[in-house]
Amino acid sequence: xxxxxxxxxxxxxxxxxxxxxxxxxxxxxxxxxxxxxxxxxxxxxxxxxxxxxxxxxxxxxxxxxxxxxxxxxxxxxxxxxxxxxxxxxxxxxxxxxxxxxxxxxxxxxxxxxxxxxxxxxxxxxxxxxxxxxxxxxxxxxxxxxxxxxxxxxxxxxxxxxxxxxxxxxxxxxxxxxxxxxxxxxxxxxxxxxxxxxxxxxxxxxxxxxxxxxxxxxxxxxxxxxxxxxxxxxxxxxxxxxxxxxxxxxxxxxxxxxxxxxxxxxxxxxxxxxxxxxxxxxxxxxxxxxxxxxxxxxxxxxxxxxxxxxxxxxxxxxxxx
Amino acid sequence: xxxxxxxxxxxxxxxxxxxxxxxxxxxxxxxxxxxxxxxxxxxxxxxxxxxxxxxxxxxxxxxxxxxxxxxxxxxxxxxxxxxxxxxxxxxxxxxxxxxxxxxxxxxxxxxxxxxxxxxxxxxxxxxxxxxxxxxxxxxxxxxxxxxxxxxxxxxxxxxxxxxxxxxxxxxxxxxxxxxxxxxxxxxxxxxxxxxxxxxxxxxxxxxxxxxxxxxxxxxxxxxxxxxxxxxxxxxxxxxxxxxxxxxxxxxxxxxxxxxxxxxxxxxxxxxxxxxxxxxxxxxxxxxxxxxxxxxxxxxxxx
Numbered sequence: 001x002x003x004x005x006x007x008x009x010x011x012x013x014x015x016x017x018x019x020x021x022x023x024x025x026x027x028x029x030x031x032x033x034x035x036x037x038x039x040x041x042x043x044x045x046x047x048x049x050x051x052x053x054x055x056x057x058x059x060x061x062x063x064x065x066x067x068x069x070x071x072x073x074x075x076x077x078x079x080x081x082x083x084x085x086x087x088x089x090x091x092x093x094x095x096x097x098x099x100x101x102x103x104x105x106x107x108x109x110x111x112x113x114x115x116x117x118x119x120x121x122x123x124x125x126x127x128x129x130x131x132x133x134x135x136x137x138x139x140x141x142x143x144x145x146x147x148x149x150x151x152x153x154x155x156x157x158x159x160x161x162x163x164x165x166x167x168x169x170x171x172x173x174x175x176x177x178x179x180x181x182x183x184x185x186x187x188x189x190x191x192x193x194x195x196x197x198x199x200x201x202x203x204x205x206x207x208x209x210x211x212x213x214x215x216x217x218x219x220x221x222x223x224x225x226x227x228x229x230x231x232x233x234x235x236x237x238x239x240x241x242x243x244x245x246x247x248x249x250x251x252x253x254x255x256x257x258x259x260x261x262x263x264x265x266x267x268x269x270x271x272x273x274x275x276x277x278x279x280x281x282x283x284x285x286x287x288x289x290x291x292x293x294x295x296x297x298x299x300x301x302x303x304x305x306x307x308x309x310x311x312x313x314x315x316x317x318x319x320x
Numbered sequence: 321x322x323x324x325x326x327x328x329x330x331x332x333x334x335x336x337x338x339x340x341x342x343x344x345x346x347x348x349x350x351x352x353x354x355x356x357x358x359x360x361x362x363x364x365x366x367x368x369x370x371x372x373x374x375x376x377x378x379x380x381x382x383x384x385x386x387x388x389x390x391x392x393x394x395x396x397x398x399x400x401x402x403x404x405x406x407x408x409x410x411x412x413x414x415x416x417x418x419x420x421x422x423x424x425x426x427x428x429x430x431x432x433x434x435x436x437x438x439x440x441x442x443x444x445x446x447x448x449x450x451x452x453x454x455x456x457x458x459x460x461x462x463x464x465x466x467x468x469x470x471x472x473x474x475x476x477x478x479x480x481x482x483x484x485x486x487x488x489x490x491x492x493x494x495x496x497x498x499x500x501x502x503x504x505x506x507x508x509x510x511x512x513x514x515x516x517x518x519x520x521x522x523x524x525x526x527x528x529x530x531x532x533x534x535x536x537x538x539x540x541x542x543x544x545x546x547x548x549x550x551x552x553x554x555x556x557x558x559x560x561x562x563x564x565x566x567x568x569x570x571x572x573x574x575x576x577x578x579x580x581x582x583x584x585x586x587x588x589x590x591x592x593x594x595x596x597x598x599x600x601x602x603x604x605x606x607x608x609x610x611x612x613x614x615x616x617x618x619x620x621x622x
Contacts, residue, residue, distance in 0.1 A: 057515055060435070089517035102513040106531040115527070116517045167517070 009067035038218030041228035099160035110148035230286035351407035419487025424494020432502025446492035501533035542606035
């Protein structure tokens with residue numbers, strides 16, 4: 001049995017009195033212990049929604065309307081408030097996009113770290129502090145002891161994200177969900193933070209769900225990739241295979257749009273159009289208005305995910 | 321946020337703030353040190369002499385050097401009663417604000433964080449409370465209290481009653497302020513992060529959101545102290561507040577008011593001036609605090 005198994009997950013938001021719109025439209029996902037999965041898609045594809053749904057933290061008025069999130073055979077969506085709190089931040093932790101706003105501005109780093117630890121462990125203040133300093137050293141924060149008494153605004157963006165990572169690692173979780181952990185950072189810091197996350201995941205045998213819109217980042221860190229578009233998974237498979245031989249036209253478009261794949265002096269490729277809002281999805285495959293291979297079947301029916309790709313006219317992959 | 325040193329710097333560069341601060345400091349010191357520095361203890365009947373009654377201030381003809389600001393009808397020195405009375409007024413003002421803050425912050429925090437029907441219920445409750453005038457509520461409560469107990473019991477518990485009545489009547493101001501700040505803070509990512517960590521709602525509310533909403537609470541606390549002092553003075557003036565043998569500033573004004581037409585204006589005038597100085601300095605400090613702590617009104621240099 002896989003460690004984490006998301007089955008047919010739907011998240012819905014009310015529209016008007018009766019109607020609902022779906023932000024996730026049936027997502028499946030499997031993750032083994034220590035495995036690293038990249039979830040890639042444009043803004044609004046439902047990536048972050050997926051992360052929050054896994055922890056059963058969809059904010060009202062949204063709700064999980066269908067599906068299961070099995071973690072070690074336990075459905076997280078059915079757990080009591082108390083039980084799920086014992087899993088959040090303890091066995092599954094999360095790293096957010098912007099470290100400027102994820103740390104509470106009026107509490108010291110130490111307070112926030114010790115609080116996390118004490119929420120899940122019976123531990124004395126002194127031991128908690130020792131463990132926190134140890135973790136801060138692990139994420140390569142210089143003079144960790146004095147940083148414990150610092151406020152978030154006294155640290156740089158990169159350091160703050162390191163603190164956030166240290167907090168995520170504090171309770172030795174089995175799974176870390178990183179929601180665009182480097183997007184808000186300086187380009188020079190991004191690579192550092194990414195390799196730090198990779199190193200820590202490998203050393204501690206932690207599974208990782210890396211949510212990002214940057215295929216380049218995912219390629220370096222993850223073993224498998226899931227491409228999302230308009231609330232659905234459109235392609236899934238081993239990282240290497242998807243990067244070298246994408247089968248869904250959308251994936252291929254994303255890869256072509258990467259600057260490193262464009263020739264010198266050439267214009268960068270751009271997928272025509274933009275992703276439709278979830279309130280106005282086209283009939284059939286949500287990607288068909290932007291797809292050069294779309295036919296009548298694509299305009300009427302939603303292609304199911306078969307053999308790792310949800311497309312009626314997939315590109316020829318390396319294997320096929 | 322503004323750092324403490326910048327805060328101090330702003331204070332000392334604003335003459336109005338310095339003035340209000342100095343006046344408030346003098347009045348508070350005067351009240352706190354009253355038992356040590358007052359020329360007379362107006363609560364001790366043995367020190368009072370009816371022969372000293374209605375003496376004008378000492379520099380007037382007929383004045384006495386022992387009583388700088390004259391005496392009232394019972395022979396109490398006006399200066400001494402003002403010193404003790406300021407203390408009682410401040411005690412009631414601060415006490416009432418503590419009651420308001422405890423009630424208002426708790427209910428505002430719950431309303432803002434929980435939302436939904438709890439929010440609607442608590443805020444409609446606040447609307448109802450605000451539609452009943454504080455003064456009217458206090459008059460009804462205190463009149464009932466006065467009628468229900470004899471004068472001695474009333475005198476003993478008047479301070480507590482006034483604190484409770486003014487505190488309960490004014491909680492919506494804190495609740496609304498806190499609620500609106502909570503609504504703003506609730507959407508920020510550090511709250512999501514705290515939920516992801518697995519903290520219970522109670523801890524997120526009190527430990528994470530509340531410290532971020534304390535700035536407006538600080539501002540209204542200052543202004544509400546002034547407000548509570550005014551309400552207490554009004555009630556005492558109407559004869560429903562502090563009894564005349566343990567007078568607050570309001571009851572001093574009232575006790576002198578009966579004699580104003582017989583020419584003994586000093587019994588009313590001096591307590592009234594002190595009351596005005598006290599309330600004005602509190603309000604000016606509150607306004608100044610609001611300006612300093614509001615980032616939209618912040619000047620470039622901090």
